Every structure is written in C-alpha cells, then in structure tokens.
Amino acid sequence: MATTKTKAAAEHTCTCDAMAVRPYRIQRVLTETYDTFSVELTPEDPHAGFHFLPGQFNMLYVYGVGEVPISISGDPAKPKTLVHTTRAVGTVTKRMQKLKTGDAVGVRGPYGTAWPVAEGVGKDVVVVCGGIGLAPLRPVIYHLLNNRAQYGKVVLLYGARTPMDILYWKMLEKWRSRFDIEVHITVDRGAGDWMGNVGVVTNLIPKAPFDPVNTVAMVCGPEIMMRFTALALAKRGVQDEQIYVSMERNMKCGIGLCGHCQMGPLFVCKDGPVFRLDLIKPLFTKREI
Amino acid sequence: MENLERIITDHPFVKGLPPEHIRLIVGCAANVVCKEGEFLFREGEPADKFYLIRQGRLMIESHIPHRGAISIQTLGEGDLVGWSWLLPPYRFHFDARICETTRLIGFDGKCLREKFDKDPVLGYEIMKKFASVMADCLDATRLQMLEVYGDH
Numbered sequence: 275m276a277t278t279k280t281k282a283a284a285e286h287t288c289t290c291d292a293m294a295v296r297p298y299r300i301q302r303v304l305t306e307t308y309d310t311f312s313v314e315l316t317p318e319d320p321h322a323g324f325h326f327l328p329g330q331f332n333m334l335y336v337y338g339v340g341e342v343p344i345s346i347s348g349d350p351a352k353p354k355t356l357v358h359t360t361r362a363v364g365t366v367t368k369r370m371q372k373l374k375t376g377d378a379v380g381v382r383g384p385y386g387t388a389w390p391v392a393e394g395v396g397k398d399v400v401v402v403c404g405g406i407g408l409a410p411l412r413p414v415i416y417h418l419l420n421n422r423a424q425y426g427k428v429v430l431l432y433g434a435r436t437p438m439d440i441l442y443w444k445m446l447e448k449w450r451s452r453f454d455i456e457v458h459i460t461v462d463r464g465a466g467d468w469m470g471n472v473g474v475v476t477n478l479i480p481k482a483p484f485d486p487v488n489t490v491a492m493v494c495g496p497e498i499m500m501r502f503t504a505l506a507l508a509k510r511g512v513q514d515e516q517i518y519v520s521m522e523r524n525m526k527c528g529i530g531l532c533g534h535c536q537m538g539p540l541f542v543c544k545d546g547p548v549f550r551l552d553l554i555k556p557l558f559t560k561r562e563i
Numbered sequence: 564m565e566n567l568e569r570i571i572t573d574h575p576f577v578k579g580l581p582p583e584h585i586r587l588i589v590g591c592a593a594n595v596v597c598k599e600g601e602f603l604f605r606e607g608e609p610a611d612k613f614y615l616i617r618q619g620r621l622m623i624e625s626h627i628p629h630r631g632a633i634s635i636q637t638l639g640e641g642d643l644v645g646w647s648w649l650l651p652p653y654r655f656h657f658d659a660r661i662c663e664t665t666r667l668i669g670f671d672g673k674c675l676r677e678k679f680d681k682d683p684v685l686g687y688e689i690m691k692k693f694a695s696v697m698a699d700c701l702d703a704t705r706l707q708m709l710e711v712y713g714d715h
Contacts, residue, residue: 434712462707463633473637474707476702477703481640496711
C-alpha cells in the first residue's frame with residue numbers, strides 16, 4: 275500500500291542507525307495541563323541533533339524504566355531542541371514527568387511518515403485536532419507560519435474535553451491574535467467562567483473559512499473523533515484524498531520489525547503514523563484491527 | 564418586509580428554498596435583538612418560536628440544582644435555535660442565554676404550522692431542513708457523550 279512518506283522523510287530515517295539510542299539531556303519540563311507535560315531535550319553532543327519533519331515521532335528512553343513513542347511537538351525549523359508533549363499515564367511517562375533539568379534521556383528516531391505540508395502549498399490548510407492530538411500537529415502550524423506566504427487560508431480547529439484540558443494555551447492565544455491564521459477552540463463541557471465555544475470539534479467545521487475544493491485537511495485525535503471529523507469534512511465537500519489522519523498504535527521498535535503496531539497490512543510506525551484517509555479508510559472501522 | 568426577505572434568503576438554513584416558499588415564511592418572521600445576559604427563552608416556557616441567528620452568539624444551557632447552569636452547546640451566526648415549536652407540548656427543553664448582543668430572525672411557530680397545513684410541500688421542505696439540523700445535533704451530542712478525549 276502506498277504511504278505518505280516523503281523522500282525527505284525517508285532520507286532522514288535512513289541516514290542514521292535506526293536502532294541507535296542517542297544521549298540527550300533534559301533542558302526543561304513544562305507543565306501543560308494537570309495531566310500533560312512537555313520535555314525539551316538537547317543532545318549531549320552539541321553537534322549531534324537531527325532534522326525531523328512535522329508528524330514524525332521519536333522513541334524516548336527513560337533509562338532503567340522503559341521506552342515510549344512520542345510525537346515531536348516542537349518547531350521543525352529549530353531541530354537542535356527536541357520538544358515532546360505527552361500525557362502522564364503509564365510507568366515511563368509518569369517517571370519522565372519527574373525528570374529534572376540535566377537528567378539523561380535516550381532518543382531513537384525520527385520515525386514515521388510526515389504531514390503533507392508540501393502538498394498544501396498554494397492551497398488552504400485546515401488542521402483539526404482533539405485533546406492531545408494538537409501536539410503532533412503543532413510542528414505543522416509552526417511550519418505553515420514559518421512559510422506563511424506559500425499557503426492559502428490556514429485554519430486550526432481544536433477541541434478539548436474541558437477548558438482545563440486545553441493544551442498550549444498561551445501559544446493558542448498568540449496564534450489567535452494573528453491575522454494570518456484562524457483559530458477556533460471548543461470544549462465538550464464548559465465550566466466555570468469559560469466564555470468560549472461549547473460543543474464537539476466537528477461543530478466548527480461547517481462554518482470554518484476554507485475552500486473545500488482547494489484544501490488539505492490534517493486531522494489528529496482519538497479515532498472516533500477522526501471518523502466524525504472525516505464525515506463533517508466530506509459534508510463540506512472535502513474528498514478523502516485531501517484528508518490525512520494520524521493513527522496511534524502500540525509502537526515498539528519504530529522500524530516495522532516487531533509487529534506490535536501492525537494494523538492489517540500496515541505497520542503504523544513505518545507506514546504511518548500519518549496516512550491519507552482513502553488509503554486507510556477500509557481499516558478505519560474494522561473492529562478486529 | 565422586502566428587506567427581511569433578503570435577510571432570510573441570505574441565511575444558510577433556507578439555502579435552496581425556492582423564492583415562493585421564502586415569501587410564504589417571511590409573513591411569519593420578525594427581527595429580534597437580544598443583549599448579553601438576556602435569555603432568548605427558558606426551559607419550560609411555551610415554545611411558540613424558532614430563530615435563525617444572523618449575528619452574535621448564545622449558549623444552550625440547563626440548570627442543575629447545586630451545580631448551576633451547565634453549558635451544552637454554543638450557537639452563532641448561521642445557526643438555527645429552537646425546534647420545540649414543531650411538536651407538542653410545545654415547550655422549550657433548555658435555556659438559551661445570550662453571550663453577546665445577538666441579532667436573530669424569529670419565526671412564529673403557530674403561523675408556520677398553519678401555512679404548512681395549507682401547503683404540505685412547503686412544510687415538507689422545511690421539515691427536511693429541520694431533520695438535517697436535528698441529525699447533526701444528535702450526532703454531536705452522541706460524540707460529546709462518548710468522552711472521546713479521556714483515554715487518548
């Protein structure tokens with residue numbers, strides 16, 4: 275099956291030993307919400323570092339505890355500092371959250387396919403994300419804003435469970451104040467003094483300002499949210515071939531060898547995590563997968 | 564009236580409706596302006612109207628004892644609010660609180676029902692539009708209930 279892996283992404287993945295763990299140090303641990311945090315990492319060897327593409331992920335190794343796949347959420351134009359955002363849910367991420375500046379972390383990567391930022395050149399780009407799904411798409415926003423003149427309208431539609439769950443709040447405010455990106459945020463449950471939108475993220479799609487015929491849509495969030503988003507986009511006239519989604523599975527090796535992340539004929543770590551919707555749609559609703 | 568007809572024609576809800584049908588429903592319509600903090604309607608009140616939002620924003624809410632008002636959905640420009648006028652006992656089920664000055668077109672439900680009885684084709688066309696809005700709302704509510712962001 276064809277994948278969305280770009281030539282550049284393939285080069286990035288193949289120019290290093292795919293299984294080699296590189297030593298990095300924690301520069302900062304940032305609390306994003308009550309249960310999510312970001313780590314900023316710099317290479318021990320200041321000349322090491324590597325470029326990555328929006329959508330790719332790294333395997334982060336907390337020494338003595340374990341390894342987890344986490345999408346890169348930083349600016350691709352600033353590859354010296356790796357930024358990863360995750361929720362503290364398992365043994366490794368809970369331990370990672372407690373790391374301090376200067377602590378060591380192993381990094382393998384970057385792995386996986388990228389968001390199709392090149393395909394969006396000359397078109398409108400609509401980014402739809404839910405919950406922590408904003409993290410893998412933040413590099414896309416950075417890229418679009420760094421190369422703003424190349425794109426038509428840029429629209430970010432973001433849904434979270436409650437106002438307390440909104441990720442990168444300050445950054446979203448900053449983006450909202452710009453005139454060259456439309457940012458719309460909604461929460462499933464309003465609470466307290468929340469004055470913004472209430473309702474699911476798909477409610478934002480019918481009124482979002484983009485040309486459905488000349489648009490690339492990038493969607494990341496829980497699978498059910500992505501399914502409903504695809505339906506809402508289709509209702510606006512966006513074809514499956516214009517929609518990209520990021521899948522999440524239990525990735526272990528990162529190079530398609532171990533089979534942990536197998537999804538039918540695909541390995542999410544190698545063939546994904548970013549897939550064009552029409553190529554993955556038959557697997558999207560298969561319960562056995 | 565001519566001006567109101569143009570305003571209604573521009574609203575997304577009536578998109579695709581032939582001019583003769585729009586002319587028929589204009590007779591049941593009136594401009595409405597509400598200020599921030601006001602209630603367009605409250606739970607339990609007679610549902611004798613529905614509204615098309617031209618500009619502004621309002622919140623559909625429900626009041627829960629000891630918890631206060633719970634926000635359920637935000638509606639804004641281009642949206643429709645209120646369908647309790649369609650079915651007995653014609654009572655609103657939720658509150659509609661105005662978040663910012665909002666301009667709407669209010670339609671008299673009784674007036675419309677009478678026109679639908681006389682012109683079933685018009686009634687069918689409007690009902691199809693309401694069914695579409697209600698289906699979207701049902702989908703959204705189901706998705707909202709799933710708490711999809713919980714385990715992602």
